[in-house]
Each structure stands twice: as C-alpha cells, then as structure tokens.
Amino acid sequence: MAIQQPKKQRDIHKGDRRFYLSLRAVGLLVILIFSAIVIQLARLSAPALHHFGLGFLFESNWDPVNEKFGAASFLFGTLVSSLIALVISVPVSVGVALFLTELAPKRVANFMGFLVEMLAAIPSIVYGLWGVFVLAPILRTMVEPFLKHHLGFLPLFQGAPYGVGMMAAGIILAIMITPTISAICREVFSAVSNAQREAALALGATRWEMIRLSVLRGVRPGILGAVVLGFGRALGETMAVTMVIGNRPDISPSLFAPAQTMASVIANEYAEATSDLHLSALAAIGLSLFAVSLVINSSARLLIWNFERPSRLGSAK
Amino acid sequence: MNEEVLEMTTLHPDNQADGQAGVRSTPLSTVSRDHLGAWDFRRKLINRLFMTLLVFASLLAIVPLLSVFMYVLQQGLPALDFSFFTHLPAPVGELGGGMGNAVAGTLILVGIASLLGIPIGIACGIYLAEYGNRPQGGKLAATLTFTIDLLASVPSIIIGLFAYAVLVVPMRRFSGYAGGAALAVIMIPTIARSTEELLKMVPTHIREAGLALGIPRWKVILRIVLRGSMSGITTGVMLSVARAAGETAPLLFTSLNSRFWPTGLDQPISSLPVQIYTYAISPYEEWHRQAWAGALLLVSFVFIFNLLTRLALGRPTRSRD
Numbered sequence: 056m057a058i059q060q061p062k063k064q065r066d067i068h069k070g071d072r073r074f075y076l077s078l079r080a081v082g083l084l085v086i087l088i089f090s091a092i093v094i095q096l097a098r099l100s101a102p103a104l105h106h107f108g109l110g111f112l113f114e115s116n117w118d119p120v121n122e123k124f125g126a127a128s129f130l131f132g133t134l135v136s137s138l139i140a141l142v143i144s145v146p147v148s149v150g151v152a153l154f155l156t157e158l159a160p161k162r163v164a165n166f167m168g169f170l171v172e173m174l175a176a177i178p179s180i181v182y183g184l185w186g187v188f189v190l191a192p193i194l195r196t197m198v199e200p201f202l203k204h205h206l207g208f209l210p211l212f213q214g215a216p217y218g219v220g221m222m223a224a225g226i227i228l229a230i231m232i233t234p235t236i237s238a239i240c241r242e243v244f245s246a247v248s249n250a251q252r253e254a255a256l257a258l259g260a261t262r263w264e265m266i267r268l269s270v271l272r273g274v275r276p277g278i279l280g281a282v283v284l285g286f287g288r289a290l291g292e293t294m295a296v297t298m299v300i301g302n303r304p305d306i307s308p309s310l311f312a313p314a315q316t317m318a319s320v321i322a323n324e325y326a327e328a329t330s331d332l333h334l335s336a337l338a339a340i341g342l343s344l345f346a347v348s349l350v351i352n353s354s355a356r357l358l359i360w361n362f363e364r365p366s367r368l369g370s371a372k
Numbered sequence: 373m374n375e376e377v378l379e380m381t382t383l384h385p386d387n388q389a390d391g392q393a394g395v396r397s398t399p400l401s402t403v404s405r406d407h408l409g410a411w412d413f414r415r416k417l418i419n420r421l422f423m424t425l426l427v428f429a430s431l432l433a434i435v436p437l438l439s440v441f442m443y444v445l446q447q448g449l450p451a452l453d454f455s456f457f458t459h460l461p462a463p464v465g466e467l468g469g470g471m472g473n474a475v476a477g478t479l480i481l482v483g484i485a486s487l488l489g490i491p492i493g494i495a496c497g498i499y500l501a502e503y504g505n506r507p508q509g510g511k512l513a514a515t516l517t518f519t520i521d522l523l524a525s526v527p528s529i530i531i532g533l534f535a536y537a538v539l540v541v542p543m544r545r546f547s548g549y550a551g552g553a554a555l556a557v558i559m560i561p562t563i564a565r566s567t568e569e570l571l572k573m574v575p576t577h578i579r580e581a582g583l584a585l586g587i588p589r590w591k592v593i594l595r596i597v598l599r600g601s602m603s604g605i606t607t608g609v610m611l612s613v614a615r616a617a618g619e620t621a622p623l624l625f626t627s628l629n630s631r632f633w634p635t636g637l638d639q640p641i642s643s644l645p646v647q648i649y650t651y652a653i654s655p656y657e658e659w660h661r662q663a664w665a666g667a668l669l670l671v672s673f674v675f676i677f678n679l680l681t682r683l684a685l686g687r688p689t690r691s692r693d
Contacts, residue, residue: 074590075503081495082516085560089519092526092557095537150429158426167430169682174437176611176674178618180645181667184652185440188447188660230436237433261419291527293621294645298652318529318621325533326625341533345526352525 096345099338102331111339117304117320119328124336126343128304132221132314133344136296137289139225139310144233145282151233152240157266168241175234183298186227191218191299194226199311214309217301222310224300228292232285239284239359243277244270280358287351291344293318317344441671448668451661461631461647467658471666473633474647477548480634481627481643482617484552489559489616490609496520496560497567497605502593504568524561531557532622540626548634548641551627555616562615566608570601607681614677618670620645644670 104111107124114125151171155164195218202212247270255265271278301313302323315323317340328334455470462469496516504513535554540546574597582592598605628640629650644666651663 070591071589074593078495078499078503079512081492082499082512085492085496085523085564086512086515086519088557088560089523091538092530092534095534096530099533099537147429147433150426151433154426154430158423159430167434169678170434170437173675173678174433176614176678177437177440178615178620178645178670178674180618180620180648180652181440181444181671184648184663184667185436185443187652189439189443233433261415263419263422264415266422287525291525291529293527293529294649298649318527321529321533322621322624325536326628338533341530345530348525348527349522353522356521 093345096338096342100335100342103335103339106332107336111336112343115304115306119324119330119333122330122332124332126317126336126340128306129315129317129320129340130343131306132224132300132304133290133316133318133347136221136224136228136300136314136316137286139221140228140232140289141282141286143226143229144236144285147229148233148236148281148285149240149278151237152244153266153270155237155241156244157262157270171234171237174230175238179231179292179294182227182231182295186223186295186299187219190226191223194218194223198222203311210308211310214307214311216311217313219299219301219313220311221300221307221314224296224314224316225310227295227299228289231292231295232288235288236281236285239281240278243274243281243359246277247274276358280355283351283355283358287348287355290351291318291348293322297322317341444664444668444671447661447664448666451665452668456662456665460633461662462658464656464659469662471642471644471647471662473630474642474644474666475669477627477630477634477642478617478644480548480637480641481551481555481623482613484548484637485555485559485616486609486613487556488553489556489612490563492556493560493563493609493612494567494605496564497571498593498598500564500568501571502597520561520564523557524565527621528554528558528619529621529624532624532626535622535626543638545638546626546628546640548627548637548639551623551641551643552637554622554626555619558619558622559612559616562612563609566611567601567605570604570608571597574600603684607684610677610681614674618645618674620649624649 103124107114111124112126112130114123115127115131116123116125117128118124151167155168155171159167195216199212199216199218199222203216206212251269251273252265255269256262260268296316297319300315300319302315302319303313304315304320305312307314321337321341321344325334325337328337455468456472457470457475458472459468459470460473461471500513500517500520504510504517531554534557535550539550539553543550578600579592579597582596583589587596623643623646627643627646629646630640630642632642634641648663648666648670651659651666654660
C-alpha cells in the first residue's frame with residue numbers, strides 16, 4: 056500500500072499529485088464539517104449557557120412559558136432509560152453472540168445473524184410506531200399491572216400504569232441496541248483462538264465450562280467495550296424514545312411514570328419553540344448530549360481497540 | 373477413573389478459586405466415586421441449563437423483529453394501495469388520501485444526500501486506504517480516521533441541529549436543502565468506513581502490478597483497485613442510503629413537513645418518516661392506518677436492500693477468516 060515513489064517520477068504522472076491533493080481536500084472538508092458541528096452547537100447554545108451558567112445541568116425546572124430552563128430531568132431520563140436498556144439487553148446480547156459463535160451450526164448462525172442485523176436496520180420511527188400501538192398496550196394491560204401487583208412495594212413499580220413511560224422507552228432501546236452489542240461481542244468471541252477452546256474440551260470440560268474458561272475469561276474488556284458502545288447508541292436514540300416515553304419532564308422513581316430524554320425534548324420542541332432563549336436552551340441540551348456521547352463512544356473505542364489489536368495481529372497470519 | 377481425576381483437578385471450583393490448578397487440600401484418593409458422580413451430574417446439568425439459556429436468548433432477540441414484521445404487514449398492507457402513492461394526505465375526517473408527496477419527498481431528500489454524501493464518503497475511504505500509511509499523509513489520515521469514528525457516533529438529531537444552524541437560520545426558512553445536507557452528513561462515515569475496509573482487502577501486489585506497467589497511481593486506484601471492489605462498495609453505499617431513508621430526527625427541523633407536492637428545494641418538503649411520525653402521534657384512526665402503510669413501505673425497502681446485499685456478498689467483511 057505504502058509504495059514510495061522516487062521524486063523524479065512524480066513529475067511524469069502529474070495526475071497523481073492532483074488526485075492526491077483532491078482526496079486530501081475532501082478529507083479536510085470532512086474534518087471541517089465535524090469542527091463546524093462543534094462550533095455551531097456551541098454558538099447556538101451560548102445564550103442559554105450565559106444566562107443559566109453550569110447550573111443549567113442541575114436545575115430540573117423546565118418551564119418554557121416562564122422562560123425557566125434546566126436540563127436535569129432530561130439528563131435523568133436519558134441516563135435511566137439507557138441503563139434500563141442495558142440491564143435488559145446485555146445478557147440477551149451476550150447470549151446471542153455466544154449462541155452464534157459457539158453453539159449454532161454455521162447455517163443457523165448465518166441466518167440468525169441476518170435476522171439480528173435486520174433488527175439494526177429497521178428505522179427508529181418504525182420501532183416508535185410499534186412501541187405506541189403494540190408494546191405500550193401490552194405494558195399497560197398486562198406487564199405493568201402484574202409488576203405492580205407482585206412487586207408494588209418497591210418504589211420502582213408504583214403509580215398508574217400508563218403504558219407509555221420510562222419502562223417502554225427502556226424496552227424499545229434494549230431492542231434497538233441488542234444488534235450493536237451482540238455484533239461486537241460476536242467479533243470479540245471469534246477472535247479467541249480455537250486452540251484455546253480445544254484445550255478446554257480436551258481436558259473434559261463441558262461446553263459451558265469451555266465457554267466460561269476459554270472464551271469469556273479473556274474477553275471482558277471487549278464485552279465492556281461493546282456494552283459502552285451500546286450505551287452510547289441508547290443515549291442518542293431519538294424517535295422511538297420520543298414516541299413511547301410520554302414526554303413529561305419529571306424525575307420520578309417509578310418506571311411506569313412518563314419522562315423525557317435529552318434527544319426527545321429537542322425532537323419535540325425545537326421546531327415549535329418561539330423564544331430565542333428556549334431555542335438556545337434546547338441547543339444547550341444538544342451540546343451536552345453531543346459531549347456525553349463523544350466521551351462514551353471514544354472510551355468504548357479505546358476499550359475495543361486495546362483488546363482487539365494484539366489478538367488481531369496474532370490471528371491475521 | 374483417570375478421566376474423572378483429570379476433570380476434578382482442572383475444573384473443580386476450589387482449584388480455580390485459589391488459582392493453584394491441581395493443588396488440593398485433600399488428597400484425591402479420599403474423594404469417593406459417588407462424590408465424583410454427583411459432581412459430574414451437576415456439571416452436566418449446569419451445562420444443559422446454560423445451553424438452553426443461550427438458545428432462549430437468541431429466540432428472545434428475534435421476537436421483537438417478528439412482531440414488528442407481523443404488525444407492519446397486518447396493519448399496513450390493507451392501507452397500501454395505489455392511491456397511497458398518487459394522492460396527497462386527506463384532511464382530517466376524510467377517508468382516503470395517500471402519502472404521495474412524502475414518498476416523492478423522501479426520494480428527493482435521499483437523492484440530494486446521495487449526491488453530496490456518496491462522493492465525499494468514497495473519497496475519504498480511498499484516501500484512508502490508499503494514502504493513509506504514507507508518511508506525509510499520516511497526520512491528516514489519523515485525524516480523519518478519528519473524526520469519522522466520532523462523526524459516526526454523533527446522534528442524528530445533533531446533525532439536524534447543525535443543519536438548522538448552518539442552512540435554515542441563514543436562509544430563514546426550512547428547506548429540502550437542509551434536510552438533504554443533514555442526511556448526507558449521516559451517510560458519510562458509514563460509506564467512508566466500508567470503502568476503506570474493502571480497499572484495504574485488495575492485495576498490494578495488484579497495485580504493484582499496475583504500477584509496474586507504468587500506469588499512473590491515480591489510474592491504478594480508480595481503474596483497478598476501485599473497480600475490483602465495486603460490488604462491495606455499492607453494497608456499503610446502498611446500506612447507508614437505506615439507513616438515511618429511514619432517518620427522522622434530523623429532518624424534524626430542517627426539511628420540516630408539508631401537505632403539498634414538493635415544488636422547490638428551498639421549500640419545506642414532506643418525507644415518509646416525518647409523515648409517519650405526524651400521523652402516529654395524531655389521535656385519528658385513519659391516519660394511524662396510513663402511518664402503518666408508510667412503515668410497511670420503509671421496512672420493505674430496508675429489508676429488500678439488506679437481502680440483496682446479503683445475497684450479493686454472502687457474508688460481508690468477514691472474508692478474512
């Protein structure tokens with residue numbers, strides 16, 4: 056790939072230099088676009104940050120009519136809904152990945168892999184529609200009354216079962232991040248060398264013992280990276296969550312209660328906001344969401360890279 | 373007996389816990405055969421249990437997909453008729469009507485996005501794959517790789533805010549341009565990555581063969597390396613186009629929505645996802661039907677694209693092993 060050409064030859068192929076420079080220019084353009092995103096977000100949110108300062112993130116009062124803006128309830132909504140999603144999705148995703156790499160015959164694995172990929176390809180808006188008309192009624196009429204009846208002593212399961220709310224958002228998010236987490240786990244598991252598996256089996260390990268000893272033991276950072284990446288996806292997910300979370304800026308311990316996330320408040324109010332301060336406050340929420348998802352995603356990348364690099368080099372040849 | 377002893381020494385939890393495999397506090401000979409049998413039974417039971425759990429997890433993951441497919445087909449199919457594609461949305465209370473303008477709008481927006489995003493994405497991919505390792509390209513290439521990773525992780529609604537700031541505010545109106553540009557920014561990282569990955573799989577000797585014939589490097593890249601990977605690159609492009617077509621969040625406050633046929637790119641433009649959203653959160657039964665029909669259209673589009681690429685490529689990107 057890195058073929059060095061002597062300086063003399065470069066003049067023979069004038070097109071080369073032009074080609075190289077134009078590619079470079081496009082690369083620069085993309086870097087510029089990214090910096091422009093940062094700058095524009097900062098510019099849009101500057102008035103609100105000036106007006107409210109850092110307290111913006113810790114104030115939970117959101118009252119557009121009286122121009123009182125605080126993002127705490129949205130931070131809460133985003134974090135809690137994403138955490139619910141992780142709690143549901145991580146065991147399932149790791150299970151799917153293990154099934155596909157360790158257990159399933161190749162054909163079954165291919166087919167199931169395709170189905171899981173399809174899960175990732177369905178547009179967010181379709182999940183939202185499904186959430187509103189299929190998931191929420193199931194939660195309202197069956198799941199939530201059941202939980203309330205049996206576990207109602209916990210503050211988590213109190214209040215009226217609306218169907219739409221934190222729980223619905225968490226479940227929808229769990230469905231949407233499962234393909235992400237399981238795809239990365241799958242890659243991480245298949246990077247484990249077969250010799251290690253065979254060694255465990257040769258010692259008389261059952262299949263599960265083999266998985267536990269030779270697959271799962273060494274790949275914890277990789278799984279963690281997958282989980283963090285899934286978390287990052289859940290944080291920024293907008294449409295499906297907006298449609299099922301109930302959109303009320305409350306901080307409630309109950310999973311049945313309506314809530315609102317950072318992304319969903321922007322989706323809901325940005326096109327209709329009239330006052331400049333309101334627009335700016337929404338942009339400030341966008342800026343914080345942007346910052347959080349950058350931090351989360353880059354740390355996930357680091358985890359996965361650190362894990363994958365040595366093993367990749369080892370397995371390439 | 374020998375086998376069982378081996379299992380005991382390697383797999384007994386006591387041994388793993390203190391990390392001294394094979395060293396036991398009690399001599400093996402004192403362990404009775406009965407004990408071994410019970411222990412073995414337990415191991416097999418646990419094995420069964422976990423294997424069942426793995427299968428169960430996989431089935432559980434597929435359930436939502438099947439449910440989405442089922443409902444989209446069942447609810448959407450009856451409403452998806454010819455007039456869905458040819459009519460404008462009917463006013464509240466009137467039956468019939470369609471989403472013709474939204475289908476056209478989505479095609480237009482995705483068209484703009486493709487015109488902008490595909491060339492930029494492919495160019496980035498070529499740059500990273502072909503010049504990324506060069507000493508003089510190193511710094512920019514490393515920055516670009518990092519930027520593309522970050523760009524891919526930016527929530528799409530943030531991209532919408534960006535397009536609003538740079539296109540809607542200066543033009544003082546919501547427009548098709550802004551929506552298309554937002555979608556383009558979303559497409560760039562996926563296309564760039566898949567192109568880079570595919571080009572890196574082309575063996576170096578192919579490039580060397582071309583260069584040895586005296587062909588200029590840019591021609592080697594475009595006519596030999598790129599052309600050879602064309603089917604794969606097309607796949608990546610198609611998948612990202614399918615993804616862009618389903619994006620809603622970045623369009624909410626860039627191209628907004630419209631009840632009429634698209635007349636100009638500098639006007640608000642209707643799109644399928646935004647129209648589905650508007651209808652889904654409305655209280656009208658008839659509109660819900662239309663929303664499901666729109667969803668069916670989107671899902672079948674995405675499904676067909678994925679199936680085609682799957683058939684064209686077999687197993688994508690895993691050809692290394």
